[in-house]
Amino acid sequence: MTLENILEAKQYLEKIVQVKPEIAIILGSGLSPLADRLEDSITIPYKDIPHFPVSTVKGHKGNLIVGKIKNKYVLCMQGRFHYYEGYTMQQVTFPIRVMQMLGIKTLIVTNAAGGVNKSFKAGDIMLITDHISRMPNPLIGPNEETLGERFPSMTNIYDKNLRQLALEFAQNNNITLKQGIYVGNTGPSFETDAEYIMFRQLGISAVGMSTVPEVIVAAHAKMKVLGFSVISNVFNEDILQEPTHEEVLENVSLANVKLIEILEGVIPKID
Numbered sequence: 001m002t003l004e005n006i007l008e009a010k011q012y013l014e015k016i017v018q019v020k021p022e023i024a025i026i027l028g029s030g031l032s033p034l035a036d037r038l039e040d041s042i043t044i045p046y047k048d049i050p051h052f053p054v055s056t057v058k059g060h061k062g063n064l065i066v067g068k069i070k071n072k073y074v075l076c077m078q079g080r081f082h083y084y085e086g087y088t089m090q091q092v093t094f095p096i097r098v099m100q101m102l103g104i105k106t107l108i109v110t111n112a113a114g115g116v117n118k119s120f121k122a123g124d125i126m127l128i129t130d131h132i133s134r135m136p137n138p139l140i141g142p143n144e145e146t147l148g149e150r151f152p153s154m155t156n157i158y159d160k161n162l163r164q165l166a167l168e169f170a171q172n173n174n175i176t177l178k179q180g181i182y183v184g185n186t187g188p189s190f191e192t193d194a195e196y197i198m199f200r201q202l203g204i205s206a207v208g209m210s211t212v213p214e215v216i217v218a219a220h221a222k223m224k225v226l227g228f229s230v231i232s233n234v235f236n237e238d239i240l241q242e243p244t245h246e247e248v249l250e251n252v253s254l255a256n257v258k259l260i261e262i263l264e265g266v267i268p269k270i271d
């Protein structure tokens with residue numbers, strides 16, 4: 001992925017999109033309906049964008065959608081690229097570089113994750129306070145100085161002020177918003193029982209296979225980041241009765257409705 005590739009993708013998009021969004025959202029599984037609710041929207045399939053990877057996961061959509069939420073234009077990624085699919089870290093984070101070139105200042109990341117915090121239930125929404133990475137760093141390799149510095153800070157990457165906006169909106173609208181640390185693993189295997197227990201002992205609340213690479217690159221690009229995990233399942237060694245797949249899906253879709261409400265409430269307040 002060269003600077004030239006990023007520029008070609010940017011130039012292609014600038015020809016199609018006449019507006020200049022400063023907020024981008026990566027929609028995790030099940031959150032596509034948010035993109036369908038945008039006003040004055042325009043949909044650009046990933047396959048049409050020069051050098052853009054194309055999603056391999058069945059049922060995952062692959063579109064960039066630009067449109068309006070209230071007074072704000074946003075750029076949505078409907079479908080993301082996972083390291084476990086076999087993409088390089090440069091491919092996984094290519095869209096973030098294109099966003100950077102397009103002038104995106106705030107990145108909102110969402111994902112589905114496993115809960116390890118004992119107080120969590122399937123269907124909870126967790127505001128990501130910080131992350132722990134167990135994936136290869138996407139910034140490994142020569143540093144492109146025009147994109148960011150060699151040793152970028154990773155302090156307060158999930159911006160405290162943005163988190164405050166989300167917490168206030170949730171509280172004012174009677175939506176329960178948990179908070180916690182997300183650990184990014186490569187997948188595709190789920191965690192062993194010992195790993196889930198280790199993560200909990202480390203103070204981690206949620207476990208997933210995405211988000212961390214995109215957030216590291218966004219921080220390198222000096223974007224502000226806000227992140228949410230929808231808890232799709234909870235590891236609990238004391239409960240032998242696993243929820244059915246239908247129960248999990250039902251919980252997640254209820255949570256997604258609430259998360260869309262939070263996003264539509266918070267986005268107009270981001271400056």
Ligand code: HPA
Pocket residue numbers: 112113114115190191207208209232233
């Ligand atoms: N582990 C990792 N990733 C996940 C999980 C999990 O338990 N649930 C949803 N994504």
